[in-house]
Amino acid sequence: MDKIIGFIGCGNMTKAMIGGIIKSNLVNPKNLIISDIHKKNLDFVSNKYNVKTVNDNKELAKKSDIIVLAIKPNIYNLVIDEIKDFVKKDVIIVTIAAGKSINNVEIEFGKDIKIVRTMPNTPVFVGEGMTGICYNDKISKEELEEVVGIFKCFGKTEIIDEKLMDVVVSTSGSSPAYVFMFIEAMADAAVLDGMSRDKAYKMAAQSVLGAAKMVLETGKHPGELKDMVCSPGGTTIEAVISLEEDAFRASVIKAMRKCTQKSKEMAKTTI
Structure with a gap:
C-alpha cells in the first residue's frame, strides 16, 4: 500500500x-x-x-x-x-x-x-x-x-x-477480560492444590490458547470438542457438572448481555 x-x-x-x-x-x-x-x-x-x-x-x-x-x-x-x-x-x-x-x-x-x-x-x-x-x-x-x-x-x-x-464489544472487545479472569481462577485452584504460581499460569494460559485454536482450526462445534475430553465417569465430566451446577454458562451469557447493553447505553449518550 x-x-x-x-x-x-x-x-x-x-x-x-x-x-x-x-x-x-x-x-x-x-x-x-x-x-x-x-x-x-x-x-x-x-x-x-x-x-x-x-x-x-x-x-x-x-x-x-x-x-x-x-x-x-x-x-x-x-x-x-x-x-x-x-x-x-x-x-x-x-x-x-x-x-x-x-x-x-x-x-x-x-x-x-x-x-x-x-x-x-x-x-x-x-x-x-x-x-x-x-x-x-x-x-x-x-x-x-x-x-x-x-x-x-x-x-x-x-x-x-x-x-x-455492540455485540462485538461483548464478544471480542471486552471478552479478553473474562478470559484473563478464567485463567486466573484456574491458576488459583492449581496453587491451592500445591502447584507453583508461575507453572499454574503457564499451564492454564496454554490450555486456553490450545483450546481456542482447536475451535478455529478444526471447525468442530465447541460442544463436540468438550465431549471429546469428557470420558465416561472421568475427571473432566466431574468438573463440567460442577460448573453447570454453579451456572457457568448462564453466568457468562448474563455478563455478556450486560456488556452489550452498556455499550448501547454509551452510544446513546454520544449521539
Whole structure:
C-alpha cells in the first residue's frame, strides 16, 4: 500500500497497530504519521519504528489518506472539529471507539466523508487481535480491502452489520477480560492444590490458547470438542457438572448481555 496512514493518538493500541503494520511490511514506515499530545509517546514510536511524528493534528490531516482516530470517545468531537476543514477530499476515517456510531461521526464532520468503524481488542498487542468492522456507503470495495488489510496485520477480522457492533464489544472487545479472569481462577485452584504460581499460569494460559485454536482450526462445534475430553465417569465430566451446577454458562451469557447493553447505553449518550 502506498497511501499515507495517520494515527491521531499514540496510546498502547496505536503502538501495537504500528508494530503489526511494519512487521507485515504493509507500508513503508515513512508512510506512517503519528500525532499525540504526549512527546514521550511520539519519541517512543519515532525511535523504535522510524515513523514520522507531529504534534499538530491539522498537519497530519493535510497529509494523510487514511486517518485512524485512536483517541477516547469523549474527545472525538474536539479532534474532529479541529481537523474537519483540513482533511483530504477522499480521506478514509477509521474509528476504534466504543459507542461512536458512523452516523454520529458523519454529523460531527458535517459533510460527506468515508468512514470505517472498527472494534479491535487488546490481543492485537501480540498479533492475535479480533476486529469487527463496518462501514458507510461511501467506502468502495477496494478501500474496504485496504482498511481490512491494516487490521489483518495484527489478527483476524470480520465484517459485520453496524447494528451488531455492540455485540462485538461483548464478544471480542471486552471478552479478553473474562478470559484473563478464567485463567486466573484456574491458576488459583492449581496453587491451592500445591502447584507453583508461575507453572499454574503457564499451564492454564496454554490450555486456553490450545483450546481456542482447536475451535478455529478444526471447525468442530465447541460442544463436540468438550465431549471429546469428557470420558465416561472421568475427571473432566466431574468438573463440567460442577460448573453447570454453579451456572457457568448462564453466568457468562448474563455478563455478556450486560456488556452489550452498556455499550448501547454509551452510544446513546454520544449521539
